[in-house]
Amino acid sequence: MPKNIMIIDDEEDIRTYLMAVLEDNGFQTCTPAQEENVMHALQREQPDLVLLDIMMPRRSGISIFRDLRNTAQIEHVPVALISGIEKATGFFNGEIGALPDGTDLRPPDGFIEKPIRIEQLLEVVEKILETKGDTRELSD
Amino acid sequence: MSLAIEDLNVWIKEKLFDAVPMGIAVIDHDFNLVRANRAFEQMFGQWQGRKCYRVYKSREDMCPQCKGAEAFQDGIPRVNEEVGYNKNGIFTRYIKHTMPIVDSSGDIPYLLEMCTDITETDQIRREHQLLFDQVPCNILLIDRDFRIVKTNAKLKQMLGELEGGYCFRGLKGLDSRCRECTARQTFEDGQLHTGHHVWKIKDGRTVHLHVITVPLRLHDGSFDMVMEMAVDVTETIRLQSGLNFAHTFLETLIATSMDGIIAVDDQANISVFNSAARQLFGFKADQRIVLDDIMNLLPKGISDLTDFPSRDLYLPETSIQTTGGQERPVRLVGNKLMMEEESLGMALSIQDLSEIKKLQNEKLEAERLAVVGQTVAGLAHGIKNLTTALEGGMYMLNTGLRKSNLGRVEKGIDMLSRNIERIGIFVKAFLGFSRGRVIKAALSKPEEISKEVVNMYASRAKSHGIIMRHERTGDLELAPIDYESMLECLTNLVGNAIDACIVSDSNSNLHVTVRSFEEDNVIIYEVADNGCGMDYEVKKKVFTNFFTTKGLGGSGLGLLMTKKIIQEHGGRIEYESEAGQGTVFRIRLPRNRLPQPPDDTETVAATAGG
The missing domain is CATH 3.30.450.20 (PAS domain)
Known part of the structure; x- marks a missing residue:
């Protein structure tokens, strides 16, 4: 059973790209339907991994990430953030930590920097899913 | 004895009495006037058969202390200063010599009284005293021992009784003579001398005086006293130094300004x-x-x-x-x-503004350089996004070709061409921003700008089912605004508002309202929507270079550009936004901070508006 990866990115071209790459490499992908509430989609799909873009018009990725971590049914879902912003200076280090109600949140599981290199993407994805698999095997 | 002498003796015997210029009268024991000469008659008038007190003093009875009675008693001649009334009843002051006339038996049957009228002399003396005391200057007489012989009333007022004491002690509180002594100079050469003296007066204050010393000469030209006249110039000196200070101060201020x-x-x-x-x-x-x-x-x-x-x-x-x-x-x-x-x-x-202008330009340049720095960072970010999309296109194209999947190939080509086009838009926006622009203010009708924006967007709004409104409260007065730039600001805001409505979760009753009005001399534009609103992270980055939530569809420059234009109009932009509720952007342009329109101002609203 291939792992199901949900891609949350408002930009269709990037969505298409990521889905093609991941599917070509044996993963199953999904994405929230047009106009669908992201939280609903997450709870319905219960994906094995979420690739989350940070900058989107309706809700920022940070806000979605915070909700995800604060929602019991999906709190455990691993998240890799995607952004063109440098790791050290951007949201990841500087701003998540600075969020008043975000200080206790478990940090994202991975970070994928734009422009996306396929090897890097797959490496991050596989690493997260393997780790996840390990813990699942241990806990089972 | 010669005839002449004999004649003289006769003259003395017969005429001298009347020729003496002082009044002479003879009174008997009963104080009756028995003889009087012409001068007396001229002084006191009719005397024959009258009592002396009646003639001298217009009294009805004897004087209480009658000097005549005393002279009859003791036979001693005396001199008195008396006052009485002359023949015209005028108060008269006179000196009276009383001489008892002793007969051969040693009795005193008569008194000879000789009166000299000193009314005028006394008046002059009084006037002098008054002058001496009341002249607005301090006067003192100093003898050769430098003791004060006499002071006027004004000086007494200032320093108390000084007569008899040394001048240096009384005036200056010193124990020995002053080194510079104006009085001594006058004693030495008999000339008038002047000097500047400082006295210590009763209450411990010091006063400054302009002093003149003159010799008080006797008839023979000799003198043993010097009159010192001292005018208080303390206030003058104070005013003078005050004036000097003010003058120097102003001079310095002007010279060093x-x-x-x-x-x-x-x-x-x-x-x-x-x-x-x-x-x-x-x-x-x-x-x-x-x-x-x-x-x-x-x-x-x-x-x-x-x-x-x-x-x-x-x-x-x-x-x-x-x-x-x-x-x-x-x-x-x-x-x-x-x-x-x-x-x-x-x-x-005249204030030189060259330096300020230069600094202003330098500051603008520095800000522009800072913007360039941010721009480069933002540009990198934008390029990363575009590169990702292009790589996506390439990936689709390559894998499609490899797998002979025509659908994928087409998708890849679509992605490539779309994003190449976006690169064009992006670069254009970037260049537009980096070039900057010069604000050209001209008198415009503020509400014409908002009206034009609403008209521009009306059809786009309608096609997405968004209600577009323009609310205005009457005609606003003309204001110096760069019409095209402000149009661009409102275009950005209205465009954003429509985008926010398009991506909103809600699908009904969406609206964008543009308002133009004035409050306390501040022109206000408001662009309100009930679209998706902004959450915390987005709000924080609203005015950041190249920040966009529109993915590849936005340059991230719109609001930044808007802010820049508004700042150049001396105004500011503020907003309120609630995720899921909507957003209001408000441009505030205080009239007194708007740019100066050029001299040959023309109303551009007439041509550009409508």
């Missing part, structure tokens, strides 16, 4: 032209300057400094010409100098 200061009197003479003004206009330090030299260097419109139409003149940003023909930006303030109703001329204060 960074601003050029020029004063012209009402005769068109230049009375002040400080070194800053010389530097400003480029005159040499020692060059004589007349009004004609500067008239054509001053800003246009200042034609006559001596008859300036209004009281004051304020040109916050104008320019002068230097003697070298260069233009120099200055701030010029002119004040008409008035004393009461009389014009004293005109004062100009």
Whole structure:
């Protein structure tokens, strides 16, 4: 059973790209339907991994990430953030930590920097899913 | 005995009595006047058969202390100063010599009384005393031992009784003579001398005096006393030093002022032209300057400094010409100098704005460089996004070709061409921003701009089912605004509002409202929508370079550009937003901070509006 990866990115071209790459490499992908509430989609799909873009018009990725971590049914879902912003200076280090109600949140599981290199993407994805698999095997 | 002597004796015997210029009378024991000479009669009038007290003093009875009675008693001659009334009843002061006339038996049957009228002399003496005491200066007499013989009342008032004491002790509280002694100089050469003295007076204050010493000469020209007259000049000195200070202070202020200061009197003479003004206009330090030299260097419109139409003149940003023909930006303030109703001329204060202008430009340049820095960082970010999309396109194309999947190939080509087009848009926006623009303010109708934006977006809004409204409260007065730039600001805001409505979760009752109104001399534009609103992270980055939530569809420059334009209009932009509820952007343009329109202002609203 291939792992199901949900891609949350408002930009269709990037969505298409990521889905093609991941599917070509044996993963199953999904994405929230047009106009669908992201939280609903997450709870319905219960994906094995979420690739989350940070900058989107309706809700920022940070806000979605915070909700995800604060929602019991999906709190455990691993998240890799995607952004063109440098790791050290951007949201990841500087701003998540600075969020008043975000200080206790478990940090994202991975970070994928734009422009996306396929090897890097797959490496991050596989690493997260393997780790996840390990813990699942241990806990089972 | 010669005939002449005999005649003389006869004359003395018969005529002398009447010829003596003092009044002579003889009284008997009963105080009856028995004889009197002509002078007496002239003084006191009718005397025959009258009592002395009646004649001298117009009394009905004897005087209480009658000197005559005493003389009859003791036979001793006496001199008294008396007062009485003359024949006209006028109060008279006279000196009376009383001489008992002793007969051969030693009795005193008569008294001879000789009266000298001193009424006038006494009056003069009193006048002198009054003058001496009340003249507004301190007067004292000093003898050769430097003891004070006499002081006038004014000096007594100031220093108390000093008579008999040494002048240096009484006046200055010293134990020995002063080194510089004006009185001594006069004692030595008999001449008038002046000096500046400082006295210590009763309450411990010191007073400054201008002192004149003159010898008090006797008839033979000798003198043993010096009269010292001292005028209190403390207040004068205080005022003088105050004036000196004020004068020096002003002189220094004018001389060292960074601003050029020029004063012209009402005769068109230049009375002040400080070194800053010389530097400003480029005159040499020692060059004589007349009004004609500067008239054509001053800003246009200042034609006559001596008859300036209004009281004051304020040109916050104008320019002068230097003697070298260069233009120099200055701030010029002119004040008409008035004393009461009389014009004293005109004062100009000219502040060199070159340095400020230079700093302003440097600051703008620095800000622009900072923006370039941010721009490069933001550009990198934008390029990363585009690169990702292009890589996606390439990936689709390559894998499609490899797998002979035509659908994928087409998708890849679509992605490539779309994003290449976006690169074009992106680069254009980037260049537009980095070039910057010069605000060209012209009098415009503020509400015309918002109206035009609403018209521009009406059809786009309608196609997405969004209601577009323009609310205005009456006609606003013309304002100096760069029409095209402000149009761009509102275009950005309205465009964003429509985008926010399009991506909103809600699908019904979406609207964008543009309002233009004025409040307390502030022109306000409001763009309100009930679209998706912004959450915390987005709000924080609203005005950040290249921040966009529109993915590849936005350059991230719109609001930044908007903010820049509004700042250049002296205004500010603020917003309120609630995720899921909507957003209001508000542009506030205080009228007093709007840019200066050029002189030949034309109303552009007439052509650009509608």
